[in-house]
Amino acid sequence: MNVLLEALRWLNDPLNWTGPSGVLALTRQHLVVTGLAVLLGAFVAVPTGLYLGHRGRGATVGVVVSNTSRALPTLAMLTLFGATGLFGNTATALACAVFAVPPLLSGAVTGLGGVDADVRDAARGMGMSGARRLWTVEVPLAVPQLAAGLRTAVVQVVATVPLAALVGGRSLGTIVVTGFGVQRYGQVVAGAVLVAALSLVAEGLLALLQRAVTPAGIRALARSAPVESESGHTPPGTQVAHVVRTGSNDPARDV
Amino acid sequence: MLLLVPELVPSLVPALASDAAPNPWLSWTYLQRNSGDVLAATGQHVTLTLQAVAIALVIALPLGALAHLRPRLAGPVLGVTGVLYTIPSLALFAVLAPWTGIGRVTVLIGLVSYALLVIVRNVLVGLRGVDPAIVDAARGMGYGRLRMLTQVELPQALPSIVAGVRLATVTTVALTTVGVVVGFGGLGQLMFRGFRSNYHAEIMTATLLCLLLALVVDLLLAGIGRLLTPWAVRGVQPA
Numbered sequence: 001m002n003v004l005l006e007a008l009r010w011l012n013d014p015l016n017w018t019g020p021s022g023v024l025a026l027t028r029q030h031l032v033v034t035g036l037a038v039l040l041g042a043f044v045a046v047p048t049g050l051y052l053g054h055r056g057r058g059a060t061v062g063v064v065v066s067n068t069s070r071a072l073p074t075l076a077m078l079t080l081f082g083a084t085g086l087f088g089n090t091a092t093a094l095a096c097a098v099f100a101v102p103p104l105l106s107g108a109v110t111g112l113g114g115v116d117a118d119v120r121d122a123a124r125g126m127g128m129s130g131a132r133r134l135w136t137v138e139v140p141l142a143v144p145q146l147a148a149g150l151r152t153a154v155v156q157v158v159a160t161v162p163l164a165a166l167v168g169g170r171s172l173g174t175i176v177v178t179g180f181g182v183q184r185y186g187q188v189v190a191g192a193v194l195v196a197a198l199s200l201v202a203e204g205l206l207a208l209l210q211r212a213v214t215p216a217g218i219r220a221l222a223r224s225a226p227v228e229s230e231s232g233h234t235p236p237g238t239q240v241a242h243v244v245r246t247g248s249n250d251p252a253r254d255v
Numbered sequence: 256m257l258l259l260v261p262e263l264v265p266s267l268v269p270a271l272a273s274d275a276a277p278n279p280w281l282s283w284t285y286l287q288r289n290s291g292d293v294l295a296a297t298g299q300h301v302t303l304t305l306q307a308v309a310i311a312l313v314i315a316l317p318l319g320a321l322a323h324l325r326p327r328l329a330g331p332v333l334g335v336t337g338v339l340y341t342i343p344s345l346a347l348f349a350v351l352a353p354w355t356g357i358g359r360v361t362v363l364i365g366l367v368s369y370a371l372l373v374i375v376r377n378v379l380v381g382l383r384g385v386d387p388a389i390v391d392a393a394r395g396m397g398y399g400r401l402r403m404l405t406q407v408e409l410p411q412a413l414p415s416i417v418a419g420v421r422l423a424t425v426t427t428v429a430l431t432t433v434g435v436v437v438g439f440g441g442l443g444q445l446m447f448r449g450f451r452s453n454y455h456a457e458i459m460t461a462t463l464l465c466l467l468l469a470l471v472v473d474l475l476l477a478g479i480g481r482l483l484t485p486w487a488v489r490g491v492q493p494a
Contacts, residue, residue: 073430073432073433073446076465080462083450083453159343162345173345188349189350192350196342200341
């Protein structure tokens with residue numbers, strides 16, 4: 001319990017919160033690196049995902065990419081980028097961008113891939129061009145999955161950035177790693193609590209955002225759907241696509 | 256980035272070529288001279304991973320079954336596991352370290368708790384996905400609740416459970432490297448040491464071994480899954 005008291009004392013010390021290595025400055029850096037990494041990842045993943053999803057291929061690509069990324073150790077990426085001579089937060093942002101790509105990519109691919117084939121057909125039948133179909137029909141219908149991908153990506157990057165403290169990046173993880181270095185376990189626990197709190201807050205805020213951009217009808221369907229397997233966040237789209245397809249009033253199609 | 260420098264600044268080329276020791280990303284001599292070290296790290300990595308997944312499976316099966324038998328518990332179980340999964344590994348190891356010490360036990364507890372979350376979820380999904388007609392038939396044949404669970408529902412849920420174990424194992428292989436913060440990271444130790452001494456070959460070797468390990472374990476588990484469910488129709492997704 002001694003450690004808990006030490007942690008509380010550490011958190012209660014105003015000097016630990018202010019200044020260039022204070023909690024506030026480190027939180028800001030944590031968020032800036034996260035934002036950069038997600039933006040960088042989105043720059044690669046979103047156009048690729050939209051293209052693949054629009055073309056109707058890449059369903060397997062999305063799955064393969066997200067599966068291999070689970071096997072790729074974050075520490076490996078961080079040390080690899082750290083050792084190339086890009087020091088500090090540049091290396092961190094680049095390495096974390098790699099981990100932001102898979103959820104964004106699979107969100108875009110499954111989102112666009114889940115758009116009902118009849119809706120695409122109708123859009124084509126109305127004479128819409130490819131680009132117009134993409135932006136006015138497919139993307140709006142895929143917004144829930146795009147938001148889910150963004151949420152997973154941000155939460156994952158927020159959780160990965162602290163590890164970069166091991167290779168010289170500055171973030172809330174710095175508190176933990178420095179604490180280990182000087183064997184002050186109160187500081188270690190305090191830093192860990194801050195890191196965990198930031199992750200949970202990010203997760204909560206993004207869950208609200210995801211809810212806000214998901215149309216009410218789809219929300220209701222997702223609620224009644226059973227639990228998805230896997231560990232990721234439940235993408236409501238697969239269920240929706242199924243319900244929409246079987247709930248059609250075209251009698252000839254489901255035979 | 257450094258690779259570009261000699262081309263951009265021609266005057267630097269002779270200086271760099273003569274002064275800098277070669278620091279290749281892949282080196283066979285590194286592997287030969289440090290085979291003992293690499294094998295020890297790989298061994299630690301493998302044993303940590305397998306132990307963690309085995310312990311997680313032993314805890315997750317009853318927990319998933321309990322959540323299935325008492326549906327009221329399913330919500331809290333999934334909710335708690337979801338929240339725990341959001342907590343970064345560094346934070347978890349750091350919170351555990353003061354109580355469980357610097358070493359193997361801390362890493363193991365962390366790895367078990369992450370693997371647990373994945374497996375419990377898949378056990379529950381598998382049990383819920385059992386065809387109601389099969390459950391009905393078993394009940395009609397006079398199966399009790401416990402016998403139905405162990406002899407009908409759990410075998411039916413095997414594909415989902417195996418999928419969960421595979422996912423948990425691959426994730427654990429990657430996560431074990433983070434154990435470096437408490438000095439037990441398996442191949443992560445090599446990565447970190449390579450970073451500290453700026454030794455590219457060491458980092459790259461450890462990274463490739465990690466990926467290879469994940470691939471091999473995943474394929475092995477897929478094979479075990481096939482052996483466990485000989486009745487499954489191959490090439491067709493079990494509905």
